[in-house]
Amino acid sequence: MEFTAGGRLEVRITRADVGKRVSVRYVTDAGDHSGKFTDAVGVLTSWAHGVLLITRRTGETVRIAESALAAGKVVPAAPARRRGPAASFEELARAMARGWQPVESEPLGEWTLRAAGGFTRRANSVLPLGDPGLPLDEALARVRDWYGERGLPAYVQTATGAEGTQELLCADLERHGWRSEVSAEVRIGGLAPVGDLDADVSRVRLTRSVDEAWLRRYNRSGTVGPHVLRVLSGGPSVWFASVPGTEDIPAAIGRCVVDGRWAGFMAVEVDPAQRRQGLAKAVMAALARQALDEGASAAWLQVEAENDGARALYEGMGFTVHHHYHHYRATEA
Secondary structure, three states: OOEOOOOOEOEOOOHHHOOOEEEEEEEOOOOOOOOOEEEEEEEEEEEEOOEEEEEOOOOOEEEEEHHHEEEEEEOOOOOOOOOOOOOOHHHHHHHHHHHOOOOEEEEEOOEEEEEOOOOOOHHHOEEEOOOOOOOHHHHHHHHHHHHHHOOOOOEEEEEEOOOOOOHHHHHHHHHOOEEEEEEEEEEEEEHHHHHOOOOOOOOOEEEOOOOHHHHHHOOOOOOOOHHHHHHHHOOOOEEEEEEOOEOOEOOEEEEEEEEOOEEEEEEEEEOHHHOOOOHHHHHHHHHHHHHHHOOOOEEEEEEEOOOHHHHHHHHHOOOEEEEEEEEEEEOOO
């Protein structure tokens, strides 16, 4: 925090700093003398009617009464990254989009409307990398109509927590009545350490196409139709991994998309009865070695914030959080 020459805290932010990353200290209950100081760091997304809104790295919004402010300052846009490959948000967002492609898409300015028959939010949401070319009200109306024509709920995928992410868009969506339904971490790491994992890869089978056995283990496919197969098979260089199990259902599966220097890992699933036997590591290592052979050097994956087991697994492999992403859904008109 910033202090004056007399040792007192000082507020060094104004309404002109909306859109910048700030660090503030405030009283939790400004009207109660027993209130305690607490801190918040994030992007200042609004300062109006005596209330500040700060969006944290995770996407959580903190509301602070102006009268409760004790100190504040603008801080660097993003902390220096000590581990993992260098990556801008836009580069990573585009690589992830190429790794999970929709059945149909349509541009709206620099936004991309994507649909795949409702199979996963990622393939059925707007990717807003830039200006939609319309005032936001009109753009969101067009989004609602486009998804409504396809019998799908309208979603916008956003990101927070890194330089160039979309905290201001998140705040605008909330003001327009959109609500965040699901949040996840995007993690990155070096690919070689994953390929070097101490894991038994001899049982892992790699193929270029998905088969019925793989789909029986994959717990998100539900009723498998052409739209599911198109999403799973789409991408620059797609590989599927499986470890034989019982009753024609693999004990473990995984999917990897190799795209230039990036290898994206998805759909890593293990039979609950065979967890903690190293199967996930074996699948990841086998896929990583294939990606290394194709010239990739960096890796990315996505994991839901509540999945503590998967987060611990990937942490142990050297994956660190790059940013968080969220799916905002249009509420009923």
